[in-house]
Amino acid sequence: MEKVALLTGASKGIGKTIAIQLARIGYDMLIVGRNRDQLLQTQSEVEKYPIKCSILEADLLTADAPLLIIREVIRVFGKLDVVINNAGVANALPIKETSVEIWDKIFSVNARAPFFICKEAIPYLKESPKPIIINIGSVVDFKGYVNQSVYASSKHALAGFTKVLAKEVQDDGILVHLISPGGVNTEMVREMRPDIDTNNLIQPEEIAELIEFLLTRKGKGTIDHLYIRRQSGLAFD
Template sequence: MFDLTGKVAVVTGASSGLGAQMAEGLAEAGADVAILARRIDRLESLKEKITAMGRKCEAYACDVSSEEDICKAISSVEKDFGTIDIMVNNAGVVISGASHEYSSENWDKVMAVNSRAVFLASREAVKVMLKHNYGKIINIASVAGLAGGPQSASYNASKASVINLTRGLATEYAKNNITVNAIAPGMFATEMTEGIMGTVDDSAAGRTPMGRIGRSGELNGALIYLASDASSYTTGQTIAVDGGWISLL
């Protein structure tokens, strides 16, 4: 039920961190993978790893804040792979700051990447999935979308919108055999979180029931479940992978 052999997966924000880990995880489960990011040069080593597994992998330059880039990339994936079975909307950005000093420009940047882009990429992927009456959309939200936090209003709002967008799309396309679910990660050490948290291990581990932050690859269990036929009757759900973080709030 968890075998992804013959499936085609797309992962945005795959140049580093969780996106790269998830792309590898999908390939390990048997999927061919299209990897998207702004920094296409950083996708090359990941492409080499995936092709070394015997999977097809292609890299595409895509700034998800650009509707043109998203449409072009999804069209290219369909042309190169023939279909899209799994769409993982992972690309994200954090710009922290006190709300009373926060600029509308920064708000718009966060919402463009974390919320608007998820809709646009899902919209384009659904157009492909409808042709085959099959699809799995997996949106990477955050525990920050389930609870508030200081100096994170834009991030909280953007990730909360992803969670409810997931529900809306799930109800709209369930009849077309397209499931839409979300994963809400807790704290993982990535390029993005290290930049905003500083001593991420100490601060996050201290408030997580498991006493540690997430390890490399620990999102992949939930990811493969949602990407595979094991989740054929699961849609509109958000799975927190957070070491118990949200249970304390």
């Protein structure tokens, strides 16, 4: 029987690579982002595999987006097995220059949206034979870097939520994982950390491989958290 995944932030970067990996291992999927052209590009790449991919333009800044996203995945596919909260936004600003608007924006996308996507998804995931939620955190969900106060706080919030969620849905058989990468070679890190040589960055495919590992592994143990860091000479993050 077909397995269905919901993936946010699939229009570029890590999310696009995850979409391709999901297609390779046979998942139908709803992919979400704001940029229609880039979503269509991802769709055309994943549909080279024998799977179905539907797109949804949704802005996670809007409070009703999580409900609309879950309604759409159920309308199109009738079921849901895997949720991957990958969409995220970052900023590099000192605290003294950070406005309420910036704080609200970063928290809405990085913390509020995954929270309510999971909440709306749980009733459908409970019906799946192998339900899995994967939230994409960051090294800043447990570290603090100068000028990344809002980004780090929002990812700490996501990590805290993910820990509680894992316990609350354990009896429903839903596995919940947090992946916390260091610098990955995407537009986001090229804007946030132009100082890092791109040769020293993690490749998006490495995150997609971790997703495949979590989706395909068997066993009695539960993996709560995977932390993957850059392997560079000076800064180990």
